[in-house]
Amino acid sequence: MKKRRWKKMTALSLLFIFFSSNHIPAEPLPQDNPDETQEENEIEIEEPKNLYALSACLMDADSGRILFGKEEDVRRANASTTKIMTLIVTLEHADLNNVVTFSDYAASQPDVQLNGASGEQFLLKDLCFSLMLESHNDSAVAIAEHVAGSVEAFAGLMNEKAAELGCMDTYFITPNGLDKEDENGFHGTTAADLARIMSYCIKESPMKETFLEITQTPSYSFSNIEGTRNYSCNNHNRFLTMMDGAISGKTGFTGNAGYCYVGALRRDDRTYVVALLGCGWPNNKNYKWSDTKQLMQYGIDSFEKVNLLELEIPKEAECPLEISGAKTEGYSRIKMTEVQNRTEEKQIENILLRKDESIEFKLERKQRLEAPVEAGTTVGTLKYILNGQVVREEELVLKDSVPAWDYRYSCLRMVDLFSL
Incomplete structure (x- = not known):
């Protein structure tokens, strides 16, 4: 009899302890240690130096990561x-026929001009080759007026695209890049923004293949619609033949801007973009080529x-959770699941790391949850x-659902205890 009374008292005591605390004990949570990193390689990496350009940027075109910068966020003419933006906006808004x-x-x-006469007609496709190979300023304006109705309206399209790409330090006024200023500022961009625009043109735009086809063409000939005049264009992007894997680029020069260049190179599964602003003035037009080659070689040699x-996720990503009011047998663990893009920004899967760099992990999780908790509930990042x-x-997210310790479950537990 005493033994039976002792069992009942024990059961009641256990239930009292549960309802007074309203949570199950949990194993100690592992402490976050953001300072723990992958083993670092003891490698000496020498960064580019003695660049001629006032602003320079080397970018991983796949991830958008800046691998090297020199005043890359300073806006300059x-x-x-500019014409890489003129071309991509044209390709995305008009029929080349x-x-x-x-x-x-x-x-x-x-x-520089094509020397088209007022009233003379051309195929839009032909003018795009004129724009990119010979950098004809009159072709740029003719294209802009055709696509948007006016130069001002076309500049609006260019600035909309720049904002869409996250180029917040860019402001375009002309489709040809000639120096100009208005009440909103001067025509210009940064080396970082220019590299982002080129990365978009060759990697993300739905018209990237046509963009590459035009900018890679060595020479191109065409005539006006009437067939009364013939024109010939030659590509002035010397970088295309300077390094294996060069795939695109555009030169530029004005009195304010100096010599400028933006170019792209693809080696194996890596794509690099270099943007240079203010890279010398006459008679130093070859500075841009030496700077481009130095930056590209640095990217090839120093990054993987x-x-x-495919990186090993730290074991803390599967750890006990403290869930108030949960059934003990429902006590669960969390695991990695599919990526949820909460910022509406593109999630990077591949990235170029310098050989002396490594990725760190930081786990942020909810310390307490109230049962019931459904499977798939976000419990941390x-x-x-x-x-x-x-x-x-x-x-x-939670791997399994965790039910609550409810009245029915409490009764069942009491029956189990009383039957001992």
């Missing part, structure tokens, strides 16, 4: 490198492509950190 008529204003543009999804910057963020 950028001359005819359209017929373009030169206006008086287009025909009045300064050198890493798939973030795992951040991939490179040099203090988050380059990828993934959600952690």
Whole structure:
């Protein structure tokens, strides 16, 4: 009899303890240690030096990561490198088989010119080769007027695209890149923004293949619609033959901008973009080539492509959770699941890491949850950190549902205890 009374008292005591605390004990949570990193390679990396350009940027075109910068966020005049934006906006908004008529204003543009006459007509496709291979200023204006109705409206399209790409330090006024200023500022961009625009043109735009086809063409010949005049264009992007893997580029020069260049190179599964602003003035037009080669070689020699999804995730990403009011047998663990893009920004999977760099992980999780908790509930985030910057963020979710300790379950537990 005493033994039976002792069992009942024990059961009641256990239930009292549960309802007074309203949570189950949990194993100690592992402490976050953001300072723990992958083993670092003791490698001496020498960065580019003695560059001629006032502003320079080397970018990983796949991830958008800046691999090297020199005043890369300073806005400067950028001359005819503007025309990569002119071309991509044209390709995305117009049919290349359209017929373009030169206006008086287009025909009045300064050198370098196609020398199209007012009223003369051309295929839009032919003018795109004129724009990119010979950098004709009159063709740029004729294209802009055809696509948007006016130069001002076309500049609006260019600035909209720049904002869409995150180029917040860019302001375009002309489609040809000639120096100009208005009440909103001067025509120009930064080396970083220019590299972003080129990365978009060759990697993300739905018209990237046509963009590459035009900018890679060595020479091109065409005539006006009437067939009364013939024109020939030659590509002035010497970088295409300077390094294996060079795939695109555009030169530029004005008195304010100096010599400018933006170019792209693809080696194996890596794509690099270099942007240079203010890279010398006459008679130093070859500085841009030496700077470009030095930056590209630095990228090739010093960086390796890493798939973030293949990195070993720290064991803390599967850890006990403290869930108030949960059934003990429902006590669960969390695991990695599919990426939830909460910032509506593109999630990086592959990134170029310098050979002396490594990824750190930071786990942020909810310390307490109230049962019941459904499977798939977000309980934390795992951040991939490179040099203090988050380059990828993934959600952690509950693997299994955790039911609550409810009245029915309490009764069943009491019956179990009383039957001992």
